[in-house]
Amino acid sequence: MEIDGFRGQLITADHAGYDTARSVWNGAVDRRPRLIARCGGTADVVAAVRFARDHDLEIAVRGGGHNVAGTAVCDGGIVVDLSAMRAVWVDPVSRTARVRGGALWGDVDHESQAYGLATTGGIIGHTGVAGLTLGGGIGFLMRRHGLAVDNLLAAEVVTADGRIVRASADEHPDLFWALRGGGGNFGVVTSFRFALHPLGPSVVAGPVFWAADETPAVLRFYRDFASRAPDELGTVVRLGTVPPLPAIPEHLHWQPAIAVICCYAGAVEDGERAVRDLRRFGSPLVDLLAPTPYAAFQGAADDTVLHGWHYYWKATDLAGLTDDAISVIADHAYAARSPRSYSAMFHMGGAVARVPHDATAYGARDVAHNIVIDAVWLPDEPGEHAAAESAWARRFLHALRPHRAGSVYVNFLDSDDDSSRVREAYEEHAYRRLAEVKATYDPANAFHHNRNIRPRPPGAAGAGDHRPAA
Structure with a gap:
């Protein structure tokens, strides 16, 4: 098979590297494209897109291949693969x-x-x-x-x-x-x-872990701590088990725990003051908050979510961390069977909230937190693990329903999240505007192997006028 004007690598099912080339981060995704066009530059992308159009092939676009829904690979179509374009x-x-x-x-x-x-x-x-x-x-x-x-x-x-x-x-x-x-x-x-x-090269960054039974107290403290935090302090709460990282004592590996992971985007001495109360709260199992190179911190958790493991996500934005919401989180976060499953809650606000809502298509500017529930199991584990972990994620999301803000981060949607959840990711006027831009640049919806927004010319009637309730 040849593509006019294409100088990259073409990979089909009879190629020795086909299975590797079609694999993505989420090992639960198993799709078989007709052709993988590994592009070397923009000209190759142009040639591949035109080839797909001329041959009526479904298009998947691969960048990092990290989307949990596996949208970077399709069945029977062409993958426009940018993975060699990393400069x-x-x-x-x-x-x-x-x-x-x-x-x-x-x-x-x-x-x-x-x-x-x-x-x-x-x-x-x-x-x-x-x-x-x-x-x-x-x-x-x-x-x-x-x-x-x-x-x-x-x-x-x-x-x-x-x-x-x-x-x-x-x-x-x-x-x-x-x-x-x-x-x-x-x-x-x-x-x-x-x-x-x-920024950097050193920043105050890292996690502090507490035992799982301290979760309600930690989250109540964190609610107040986060509300007072300067914009420079970014935090993520992780609920699951202690990952087996080299810096963590072996006897703590896989123990149920809550962690607050911090990164201070400013001077080290200011960062140390900003996290002082957090480090002093309760009785931490381990405290890894310290001055560290920013790039090293950014890659420190890479081995806790490896390529090829199986993943299933559910997510929502939260209206706030009320006592009732904290109870739901504490009751469900540790109910997964797999020690690799976890949930992560991101503190929003700061500069995110100060951007006008209509400045970008991303619209959830005023939420306090968003949470993603990550079910994880290994490829060689029996099928009941997939069912059990996925069910845990769905139960957790359902229990959070009274505390949802009515929006969701589109990057956290999995393959079984339907179009109503895609609509939930955008404000009503933004969704209409997106559909109109789609009609201008992709009227035939060639790029639909994604969290899809259907094209709709300005003034056209049809679905998309009302956003579903949370």
Whole structure:
């Protein structure tokens, strides 16, 4: 099989590397594309998209391949694979970075930290830049510097008809708005340009763990601690077991525990003051909060969510951490069978909340926290593990229903989250606007193997006028 004008690698089922090439981070996803087009640059992406259009092939787009729903690979169609396009160029004078569409956040952190710079990225180093950014982009630096989309300055996009367009505040501003939270609905982003900020190289960062039976007390303390936290302090609460990391005593490995993971985006001495009360609370099992290189901290948890494990997620935004919500979290967080399953709660606010709601497609600017419930099991575990872990995640989400804010982070949606949950990720006017931008740049919905937004020309009637209740 050949593609005119394509210089990258074409991989079909008879290729020795086919099974590796079609695998994604979530090992539970097992799809068999007709063709994987591993692109070497933008010209290859153009050729692959035009080939798919001419041959009526379903298109999946792979950046980092990290989406839990496995949208980076499809059955019977073509995967436009950007995984070989991982270059990152940093301009320390303008404090910007140009990042190719297949780069991982570890690539960005590695290059930008060489200049003492950083931008908001994922909390796992092997997360793809493209997928995380296009859905919004939450991370430890967001309360100080905004979401990844708030730091996006421009993007190069290959549209459904094979054109190359540049989207920014001045060029195709409608597309630029939609890319900042609307997901992969509008084309293949071959490069991003981000604003960078001074940071590090050392920051105060790391987790503090407490025993699971202290969860209600820790969360009540955390509620007040987070509400007083400066914007520089990013925190994530992790509920599950203590991961078997080298820095943690072996006798604590896999013990049920709650952790508050911190990263202070500022001077070390200020960070030490900001986390002092947290470190003194209760009787921690282990305290790893300390000055550490930012890039090393960003990759510290990579081995706790390995490629090839099986994952199933449920998520929601929370209206707040009331005593009742804390009780629900404490009652459900440790009920999973697998020691690898966990839940993570992200503290929002700060710079995220100060961006106007209509500035980007990402709209959940005023929520206090969002939570993702991550069911995890190993590939060789019997099928009942998948059923049990998935059921735990669904029960947990259902129990949180009275405490939901009515929105959800689109990047946390799994394959069985239907279109109503995609609608839940956007404010009503934003969803209508996204559908109109979709009609402009992808009227035939060629890019639908994602958390899909259907095209709707301005003024057209149809589904999408009312957002479902939470």
